[in-house]
Amino acid sequence: MNLNGVGIWSSPLRYGDPGEAADAASELDDLGFTALWIPDVGGPVLQSVENLLGATKRAVIATGILNMWMHEPHDVADAYARLTAEHGPRFLLGLGISHAPLIDAKEAGRYQKPLATTKAFLDGLDDAERPVPNDGRVLAALGPKMLTLSAERSRGAHPYLVTPEHTAIARTALGADALLAPEQTAILTTDRDEARSIGAPWLQGYLAMPNYANNLRRLGFSEDDLQSVSGRLFDAIIAWGDESAVLARIDEHRAAGADHVCVQVLQADQRAMPREQWRRIAEALR
Template structure:
């Protein structure tokens, strides 16, 4: 953690990256998708995980080995999936093997997901603080990468954002309006990294685009941190219910043609994001890469 990691990450990430959030797929498909995204000119690829299944560090290692330049990041590595020393060790090994090409995003997930894994959900803030302390304690036993890797927290609320400011290199909020990004930058200050995960929908029909957005389900899960974050921004419970009103959907998703999506992504940068991770909704990695290639001239040449 430190200024060097933030400055180096800003330089290597550039302005725009992508998220490959597709469920299980063969390794060759992940390798091909990562290479296509790299060839299109994006600065990063981010991968998520739940608990079990597609383990994020193994997945990132596969794609790091298949690419040459692009930064690979976890968005997020679920802290409930591993001991903090294992998190620190895995991140350090990848950062050591691929200097400057790894970024660590850590998150607490949601209560329902944790409970399904057989664990007992507890205070997210306390859990994250203790977990970061455990990671720090494990640093001496882990490899020392030549290029420091940034540690970012999935932080939607102000208390978790404060933890990201004081005990990490920054934060990576997902699916939040521009105003959330503006407030996050104000809280973080200029010396921390802010990566905004922005879902986009290449669809010009408003009804179809908003229907896709509402199927995501992030605003309907019990105890969803997205609901609490939107309420802090002034949206009512009625507006958030049912997958979100038109106003909620339009604030949290960018949809339309390529120009409209580029405008929505730029708004996140203008609000203070250092880097925007664009995600799309496609059934497989090949069609996901197709959309990223289609968007690249509009997102990367602005």
Template sequence: MRLGTIGIWSLAFTHGDHAEARDAATELEELGYGAIWLGGNPGGNPRGDLRTASVVLSATSRITVATGCVSIWDRPPGQLAAAYHALPERQRNRLLVGLGVSHAEVSGRYREPYHALRSYLEALDAAAPPLPSTARIVGAHGPQMTRLAAAGSTGVHAYLVSPAHTAWARSTLGEGPLLALEQTVIPHTDAGAARATARGMLAPYLALGNYRTAWLRGGFTAEDLADGGSDRLIDELFAWGKPDEIAARLTAHYRAGADHIAVQVVTDRLDVLARQAWRDLAAPELLPL
């Protein structure tokens, strides 16, 4: 699966208009990005299966399309494997199925997430035909899930993480598995405005136990997670500032061991495609597409 070094992660592909999504996907391919990540959100993804992926794949010819992520509670493994194989082969060859265990606060079926994910991956292997491990990636942050992702998929898709977490994930994964992370970007140079925007985006995630546990494990404190997030938390999880400052954050992740970075530009609404920002970020001096 060719992801390249930089991709675009956006909620708007799964929450917005399909016609505009097709047009935007075509442009992202022309701009040279390696992947389009179809984002979900803590409150649930209204089109979290492979229907949107098919729309985006049909509008492009080279770029990889990834889901970030399909909840294992919402789609039985046999159905997911069947939906994958229902796509034309030329589309399947560019599809990376991101899988996640979601959150106890979101899914009423949430239970024993590690064992549930392991069983789900085994069921994908046993499906007829199977959904190949090379065509799936797991959203993981903790040590058990990270090791399970390395064993049962092509690697890890991490979300809202610092370069320190990237270094830890790479050391846990070893050299083989893919480490593809999301980096949230706020193209704003005013610290107060950038951090306020970041806190607005971060608010629903601060209410989720899985993320809080991961951040505390990574060295943040309970005080960092209080009152919308400390400046330290915001500045470690979000890239903001001038273009060269944003590029420096991406470089820090690469040096820490990331293979691919999916850039998410914060927008006011879930259905807004940040197309001008994506064009600006595609400048050769900023992102190594």
């Protein structure tokens, strides 16, 4: 499983038209991106994984993340065993505990004890008839306890909505051997106003989630930064500019200890696949 280099994190690959997603995934594979990451906020995520595995030959297909509240461990383990048997060791099971506002919206009070719930889900994967091996899974981890658990019971961590400073903190917490694969958001425009018009509303939605807000507070951002989506916060989270700006941020993560960086490209229509921007980044990486 090649998890060096740069990957693509994409919601349209998950929730867009499956045929277009397969075609785009095939091109991304040919462009040299080493992993394609997709989210899970409901629906048959493992079906999307299968679609992308079938469309690619080399790229790892990773969930970034599979929502533990929405699946049963034994079902996930069965699907993992089947998909890896059919497609080889190219499915990386990224697991995450999600956020209280999302989970409690459907069932008030359900979101409790995130660390214990994560451990229990991992126990379920281990106890399945065909277990998911540690090196086939990673955890969405931001804080110190979840980062420690990532190193102990998985291949490593997939932090989302983070800065290179967090990557350095995560590397220290994980140790030298665990995989560290942060997500990095990017907007390919040199116009600050355009970048903010695309990125600020997107960022505000995430800042409403306590896990992300608390992590940014730990990194030194103030309440005013969070409430206003300050320029300081915006620039720290989103790499905007031309291709060189994106590559420079990738290099910052690598220098801080990342093994693999997955780039999420935003554009005005966030439901569309940014295929032109993906091609530009691939060309710059070459």
